[in-house]
Structure formats: structure tokens, C-alpha cells
Amino acid sequence: MKSEFTPPIGTITQIKGQCISLIGNDIDTDRIIPARFLKCVNFDSLGESVFEDDRKTLKGSHPFDLKENKNASILIVNSNFGCGSSREHAPQALMRWGIKAIIGESFADIFYNNCIAIGIPCFTLPNKSIKEIQNNKDNKFLFLEIDLKNSLAKAKDLSFNLEIKESSRKMFLSGEWDATSALLMNNNLIENKFNQLPYIKFNIH
Amino acid sequence: MSQDTLFDKVWDLHKISKLPGGSDQIFIGLHLIHEVTSPQAFGALKDKNLKVKFPDRTVATVDHIVPTDNQSRPFKDNLAEQMIKTLENNCLEHKIRFFNIGSGNQGIVHVVAPELGLTQPGMTIACGDSHTSTHGAFGSIAFGIGTSQVRDVLATQTIAMNKLKVRQIWCENQLSNGVFAKDLILHVINTLGVKAGVGFAYEFAGPAINALSMEERMTVCNMSIEGGARCGYINPDEKTFNYMKNKLYSPKNQHWEKALTWWKSLKSDEDSIYDDVIKIDASKIEPTVTWGITPGQSIGINQQIPLVDELSHDDKLLAEEAYEYMSFKPGQSIKDIPVEVCFIGSCTNGRISDLRIAAKVLKGKKVSNNVKAFVVPGSEKVANEAKQEGLDQIFKDSGFQWREPGCSMCLAMNSDKLTGNQISASSSNRNFKGRQGSPSGRTLLMSPAMVAAAAINGKVSDVRELFSK
Known part of the structure; x- marks a missing residue:
């Protein structure tokens, strides 16, 4: 666990940090944060329980327990990461542990949306590049500099062209990943839609 | 890109605007909430000093944490008690309809909304739960969202989302005796894989789907998400309308006829274009x-x-x-x-x-x-x-x-x-x-x-x- 947690705000253009690799396809949100930790009315203490059951099973050798990963902030994963439940508790737990960006082969849809909505950019890279990072013998101390403007990730001897949905990239650069204010701007359009939708009128009881 | 499918029609009907980033702003016709993924959303509203935009378009029940043996209050589990209390207070404060334990209408949110007639064809439905895809069985476009999006729906009745692609899963022939909707959807997920549906809505169609009851159709759409598709749906038909009739919140009297006329116009056109089509032979499926x-x-x-x-x-x-x-x-x-x-x-x-x-x-x-x-x-x-x-x-x-x-x-x-x-x-x-x-x-x-x-x-x-x- 890192010291004080401060949630991201405003524009996100650059993320620098140490990588932490988690190997495996289809890692679901029940594994990221088991359901018993969903018994809460805020997200504050989720960071310490991230991957709780996997970590217990591996008795200290889980990547999230290794000393050398203590300050890591860029998570490297394989395919369909975050599948399963829609619980935002999963990215919230990762974020509170210290994760600021995720690079993977692919992400489950709802998990991806949740990450964007709380300010964690998710990027994709082909399997070959992910493996290159995950197998890098210096992985322990692999530092990446992610540049969102150019969708680039650079390390000392490595450089990757990251993929990210254009809409997500723009939202991070403009700060509109926190969507509420952009949505509220269209208040008149919302009212009009409400008045036009056929079924609202059928359902007056 | 898909054209003239039910998904396209319902999506276009609910589109408010294109946001600066390029996502669509989509109106949510019915918002369902429960105790696990809503408290932080109400908390965020308070922090931002926002109100619930259309309290009538949100409906709440309690399902995830309720004990199934002894339901007397306070619950033995303090944390569970705190969660139900928080939901009770939030619903009261924001004037949201809440089906609590003992009301006769409480239950799992995806069982309750259809049986009360809240789930209707042509709606967009969102809930902080991945199995919201269930409601697609009625020809609605329904999908799970996270807590930040629950906050957005409460505050604006809309969310920012990219339009999904549409894959038709055509189920030919009929399921054999002793083989059920659950077997069908498990077979589909096995055939296509758990991540094939990422970025897609699944339209289930074909003779095997037409033959299913509404409850069986819900089972199929429910597990779309297990195949990676956050949304699964079936074009509405007579079975859908018969199921809807006389439900507590389904349209009544002169509204029923109008609703029926509109619902009947809602289906994928015969020459609609899909991003992908997959065929499954239902007769070959075993338990x-x-x-x-x-x-x-x-x-x-x-x-x-x-x-x-x-x-x-x-x-x-x-x-x-x-x-x-x-x-x-x-x-x-x-x-x-x-x-x-x-x-x-x-x-x-x-x-x-x-x-x-x-x-x-x-x-x-x-x-x-x-x-x-x-x-x-x-x-x-x-x-x-x-x-x-x-x-x-x-x-x-x-x-x-x-x-x-x-x-x-x-x-x-x-x-x-x-x-x-x-x-x-x-x-x-x-x-x-x-x-x-x-x-x-x-x-x-x-x-x-x-x-x-x-x-x-x-x-x-x-x-x-x-x-x-």
C-alpha cells in the first residue's frame, strides 16, 4: 500500500511509473476484489484487499506482494482483463493500491468503462509486445513513460505505440473522463428527449 | 457497422448528442439500483451538490446482501444492515420507488423488473450490475454499468458510451427434450469464447430462440455478459406482449394499445446489416x-x-x-x-x-x-x-x-x-x-x-x- 491516496482530477496527459506484471487471461473482477469486500458504502479501504484470495493462496509471492513492486503504478496484463461483474470496486481497489494506468492485450467492456470513468487510462498492445514487457528480465524495475498525446510508451531501450480508444484518449486530454459535467451541459436536450420518448407517456399510472 | 437492427433503432432513439470526445450521450429509460453499487453514487451526488434528475425513472430493490434464512431487522451482519439502511435512506431522500423486503415485490433486481412490467421493449435499461443484459429478452437495450455511471444516470438520466457492434447469433432447429435455455447459452459461450463478445451486443434469433418462453429468453440474455457481451437482446414478439399484459407497471387501457403498436414496430429489419453473424445448431446441444x-x-x-x-x-x-x-x-x-x-x-x-x-x-x-x-x-x-x-x-x-x-x-x-x-x-x-x-x-x-x-x-x-x- 502506498501512502496517502489522492484521486486523479483534471487532464491526464502523462503517466510515469514502474511496471507490475500480472500474467494470465480472463482475470475476473471477483479475483480482483472478492465479493465480501463489496460490503461497504465507500471505496476507501479497498486498496488493501485487492487480489486478497489470490495473494493468500500464493503466500507472499503474488506480484502485488513482492517488495520490488511496492511502488509500481503501471499494471501489465494479458487478455480479457476485468471480465465478470460490473463492480467498480475492482478498478477502485487497483487505484487505491497505487495503479494509475493499465496496459493489456484486451479488457472486458464494463471494466474498461469503469477505469475510464475514474481516471485510469487502459491501453492495448499486441500479445507479442505484452510478452516482451512481461518477460523483460529487467521487468522488476522497468519504468515506463506514457505519453497520452502521442499514445507512446517509452522505457530506456524500449518504445511501444499504444492503442487506446480515441474517445477515451480525448477525454483524458481534456479532463472530461469525469463525464458528469459534460453530460449536464446538455440539460435541455435531455429534457427534450424525455418529453419525446414514446414510452414515457404510456407509463403514467 | 450494423444498420437497421433493433439495437441500432433503440440506440438512435435514445441518443442525445455526440460528446466532444466522440462518445454518444445516451438517455437511459429505466434505471435499476440495488444496495451494493449505489451508495457511492449517491455519495458522489452529495459531493457535487447534484439532485436526481428524474426520480421516477429509477427503481430500487435490495438483493445482493440479504440473508435468506433470517430476514428480521437489524440483520445479524452489521455491514449488511448498514448497506440496506443506506439504500432506504437514499431512496427516501431522493423520492425513489423502493421495493423493500416484505413489500411483496422485493427480489433480485433482474427478476423483479420484468415481473412487475417495468422492463419493456424499446427501452434503454441500465443498472450497476453486469447481468442487466437479462432485460434484453424483451427487446430492450440493457447493460451493466459501474458506480460512476450510476452517478451519471442519477444526475442526468444519461451516460457517455460508445455504440456497440451487433452480432446475430442465429440458433437453428430446436433444443431437444431435457435440454434448456441454460444449456443453450453455456454452449454459445463455449463455442464463441468468453471474450468474443467484447465490444458487441448479441442479438439472439432463430427458431430455437422463438420457441423459448420469456423466462427462458431471460436466461439466455442474462449470460451474454459471460460471453463478453455487455448487452444481449431478442426481438419482441407475441410472447413478449402476452407476458407484459396486466403486469403491475405495464401500460394500461388506452396506453396499452398505443404501446403495443409501437412495440410491434420494434424489431430488426429483414435486410438489416450485422457486424457479424454466427449460426448455432440447437438440436446438437446436450445438457x-x-x-x-x-x-x-x-x-x-x-x-x-x-x-x-x-x-x-x-x-x-x-x-x-x-x-x-x-x-x-x-x-x-x-x-x-x-x-x-x-x-x-x-x-x-x-x-x-x-x-x-x-x-x-x-x-x-x-x-x-x-x-x-x-x-x-x-x-x-x-x-x-x-x-x-x-x-x-x-x-x-x-x-x-x-x-x-x-x-x-x-x-x-x-x-x-x-x-x-x-x-x-x-x-x-x-x-x-x-x-x-x-x-x-x-x-x-x-x-x-x-x-x-x-x-x-x-x-x-x-x-x-x-x-x-
């Missing part, structure tokens, strides 16, 4: 059981757990992880694997027709001595209907425990949990590691009829053999 740690790792009841060499490179790693976690051997038959716990319930298979078919299997028979079996009706309505039909007695006589409605051991947020590495035969939707409450617990997903058969024999069984006796 299906999962053997691994994802809902895609399933086989027919008479098949063997696959050998590593039979699998693609990508599936090999996960299979090896599954053999180890499940303590099963490649090549082993799924049939006759002993089970210790049998669970009938969940938003996938906790409806009245699910209870009826399980009761039909159990009638006059006893649950094996080695099995703990319990049934959790999907809602208070389901429970009452089952009692009127005497189903509760059939379950109890067979040795099943009859419980109160809730999500229960589908995700084990209440005290219904596996212990140690117990194996459960479960009518729920996820067999992830630790899903049913024990970090080493093992889940075999199957239809409710198959769970009942497993309960009687104490091991995975082919329910068709019980029917024929």
Missing part, C-alpha cells in the same frame, strides 16, 4: 456443465474434460489453471463427479419456471445424504407463486432447504457460502475461482433441472435419465 474456472469451460454431460492437446494455445494456460484449481484430470468424465452443495436460484435461473422444472425432477425423490441443497426463489413474487403451487413442499420433502429471495450463493455476499474446496452444482452464472464464497470453492454451472438431478444422485448426472424413469 451442459462447466468443468473449469470460466463459464466458457463447459462440456456436454456425456463428454470428457478436454485434454490439453485438444485446446488452442490461448486456452491451454487457462485449462491448466482450471485442472489444478478444480482437482480434475484432463480426459475425466464430467458425469458422476460427486457434488456436496446444490444451489437453485440467481438472476439466471431463479424464476418460477426454473423452480417448476426442478420440482418436477425432485417430486417423490430424496436429496442424497452427502448433499446440502437449497433453493432461493428469485423474488417474493416467485416465492409466493411457488407456495401457491405447492412447490415449496416438494422441495422440502425432497430434502432441499427453502429460503427467502435474494442473490444468495451466486456471489455469496450473505452467509450462504461454500466452505473449503466443496464442489457445488449451481444454477447460477459464474464459476470463477472463489466466486461462491470460499477461496478454494468449486462451482459447476448447469441448468436447474440438472442441479436437481445432481442433488438426488449426489453426483453430476444426466437429468434426461431421471425424466425417462
Whole structure:
């Protein structure tokens, strides 16, 4: 666990940090944060329980327990990461542990949306590049500099062209990943839609 | 890009604007909330000094944390009590309709909204729960969202989202006897894989789908998300309209006729364009059981757990992880694997027709001595209907425990949990590691009829053999 947690705000253009690799396809949100930790009315203490059951099973050798990963902030994963439940508790737990960006082969849809909505950019890279990072013998101390403007990730001897949905990239650069204010701007359009939708009128009881 | 499908039509109808980033702003016609994913959203509203935009378009119930044995308040579990209280207060403060325990209408949110007629064709429906895809069975466009999006729907009745692609899953021929909607969707997920649906809405169509009842259609759409598709739907038809008629919140009198005319206009055009089309032969599907740690790792009841060499490179790693976690051997038959716990319930298979078919299997028979079996009706309505039909007695006589409605051991947020590495035969939707409450617990997903058969024999069984006796 890192010291004080401060949630991201405003524009996100650059993320620098140490990588932490988690190997495996289809890692679901029940594994990221088991359901018993969903018994809460805020997200504050989720960071310490991230991957709780996997970590217990591996008795200290889980990547999230290794000393050398203590300050890591860029998570490297394989395919369909975050599948399963829609619980935002999963990215919230990762974020509170210290994760600021995720690079993977692919992400489950709802998990991806949740990450964007709380300010964690998710990027994709082909399997070959992910493996290159995950197998890098210096992985322990692999530092990446992610540049969102150019969708680039650079390390000392490595450089990757990251993929990210254009809409997500723009939202991070403009700060509109926190969507509420952009949505509220269209208040008149919302009212009009409400008045036009056929079924609202059928359902007056 | 898809054109003129039901998905395109409903999406376009609800589109408010294109946001600067390029996502669409989509109006949400019906917003369903429950105690687990809403408290932080209400908290965020308070922080931002915002109100609920259209309180009438949000409906709440309590399902995930409710105990199914003793529901008297305060709950024994303090945290569960705190969560239901928070929901009660939030609904009261924001004037949101809330179906609480004892109201007669409480239950799993995806069971309750359809049975009350809240779920209707042509709507967009969102809920902070991935199984919101269930409501697509009515020809609505329904999908799960996270808590930040729950906040956005409360504040604006809209969310920012990119339009999904549309894949039609055409199910040819008919399911054979003893094969159910659950087997069909498990087979689809196995065929396409658990991530094939990422970025897609699934349109289920074809003769096998047309023949399904509304409740069976809900089972199919419910598990779209297990195939990676956050939205699954079926074009509405006469069965849909018949189901809707006279439900508590379905349109009444002159509104009914208008609604019907509109609903009938809602379907994918014959010449609509899909991003992808897949064909499945429903007649070839057997009762299906999962053997691994994802809902895609399933086989027919008479098949063997696959050998590593039979699998693609990508599936090999996960299979090896599954053999180890499940303590099963490649090549082993799924049939006759002993089970210790049998669970009938969940938003996938906790409806009245699910209870009826399980009761039909159990009638006059006893649950094996080695099995703990319990049934959790999907809602208070389901429970009452089952009692009127005497189903509760059939379950109890067979040795099943009859419980109160809730999500229960589908995700084990209440005290219904596996212990140690117990194996459960479960009518729920996820067999992830630790899903049913024990970090080493093992889940075999199957239809409710198959769970009942497993309960009687104490091991995975082919329910068709019980029917024929």
C-alpha cells in the first residue's frame, strides 16, 4: 500500500511509473476484489484487499506482494482483463493500491468503462509486445513513460505505440473522463428527449 | 457497422448528442439500483451538490446482501444492515420507488423488473450490475454499468458510451427434450469464447430462440455478459406482449394499445446489416456443465474434460489453471463427479419456471445424504407463486432447504457460502475461482433441472435419465 491516496482530477496527459506484471487471461473482477469486500458504502479501504484470495493462496509471492513492486503504478496484463461483474470496486481497489494506468492485450467492456470513468487510462498492445514487457528480465524495475498525446510508451531501450480508444484518449486530454459535467451541459436536450420518448407517456399510472 | 437492427433503432432513439470526445450521450429509460453499487453514487451526488434528475425513472430493490434464512431487522451482519439502511435512506431522500423486503415485490433486481412490467421493449435499461443484459429478452437495450455511471444516470438520466457492434447469433432447429435455455447459452459461450463478445451486443434469433418462453429468453440474455457481451437482446414478439399484459407497471387501457403498436414496430429489419453473424445448431446441444474456472469451460454431460492437446494455445494456460484449481484430470468424465452443495436460484435461473422444472425432477425423490441443497426463489413474487403451487413442499420433502429471495450463493455476499474446496452444482452464472464464497470453492454451472438431478444422485448426472424413469 502506498501512502496517502489522492484521486486523479483534471487532464491526464502523462503517466510515469514502474511496471507490475500480472500474467494470465480472463482475470475476473471477483479475483480482483472478492465479493465480501463489496460490503461497504465507500471505496476507501479497498486498496488493501485487492487480489486478497489470490495473494493468500500464493503466500507472499503474488506480484502485488513482492517488495520490488511496492511502488509500481503501471499494471501489465494479458487478455480479457476485468471480465465478470460490473463492480467498480475492482478498478477502485487497483487505484487505491497505487495503479494509475493499465496496459493489456484486451479488457472486458464494463471494466474498461469503469477505469475510464475514474481516471485510469487502459491501453492495448499486441500479445507479442505484452510478452516482451512481461518477460523483460529487467521487468522488476522497468519504468515506463506514457505519453497520452502521442499514445507512446517509452522505457530506456524500449518504445511501444499504444492503442487506446480515441474517445477515451480525448477525454483524458481534456479532463472530461469525469463525464458528469459534460453530460449536464446538455440539460435541455435531455429534457427534450424525455418529453419525446414514446414510452414515457404510456407509463403514467 | 450494423444498420437497421433493433439495437441500432433503440440506440438512435435514445441518443442525445455526440460528446466532444466522440462518445454518444445516451438517455437511459429505466434505471435499476440495488444496495451494493449505489451508495457511492449517491455519495458522489452529495459531493457535487447534484439532485436526481428524474426520480421516477429509477427503481430500487435490495438483493445482493440479504440473508435468506433470517430476514428480521437489524440483520445479524452489521455491514449488511448498514448497506440496506443506506439504500432506504437514499431512496427516501431522493423520492425513489423502493421495493423493500416484505413489500411483496422485493427480489433480485433482474427478476423483479420484468415481473412487475417495468422492463419493456424499446427501452434503454441500465443498472450497476453486469447481468442487466437479462432485460434484453424483451427487446430492450440493457447493460451493466459501474458506480460512476450510476452517478451519471442519477444526475442526468444519461451516460457517455460508445455504440456497440451487433452480432446475430442465429440458433437453428430446436433444443431437444431435457435440454434448456441454460444449456443453450453455456454452449454459445463455449463455442464463441468468453471474450468474443467484447465490444458487441448479441442479438439472439432463430427458431430455437422463438420457441423459448420469456423466462427462458431471460436466461439466455442474462449470460451474454459471460460471453463478453455487455448487452444481449431478442426481438419482441407475441410472447413478449402476452407476458407484459396486466403486469403491475405495464401500460394500461388506452396506453396499452398505443404501446403495443409501437412495440410491434420494434424489431430488426429483414435486410438489416450485422457486424457479424454466427449460426448455432440447437438440436446438437446436450445438457451442459462447466468443468473449469470460466463459464466458457463447459462440456456436454456425456463428454470428457478436454485434454490439453485438444485446446488452442490461448486456452491451454487457462485449462491448466482450471485442472489444478478444480482437482480434475484432463480426459475425466464430467458425469458422476460427486457434488456436496446444490444451489437453485440467481438472476439466471431463479424464476418460477426454473423452480417448476426442478420440482418436477425432485417430486417423490430424496436429496442424497452427502448433499446440502437449497433453493432461493428469485423474488417474493416467485416465492409466493411457488407456495401457491405447492412447490415449496416438494422441495422440502425432497430434502432441499427453502429460503427467502435474494442473490444468495451466486456471489455469496450473505452467509450462504461454500466452505473449503466443496464442489457445488449451481444454477447460477459464474464459476470463477472463489466466486461462491470460499477461496478454494468449486462451482459447476448447469441448468436447474440438472442441479436437481445432481442433488438426488449426489453426483453430476444426466437429468434426461431421471425424466425417462
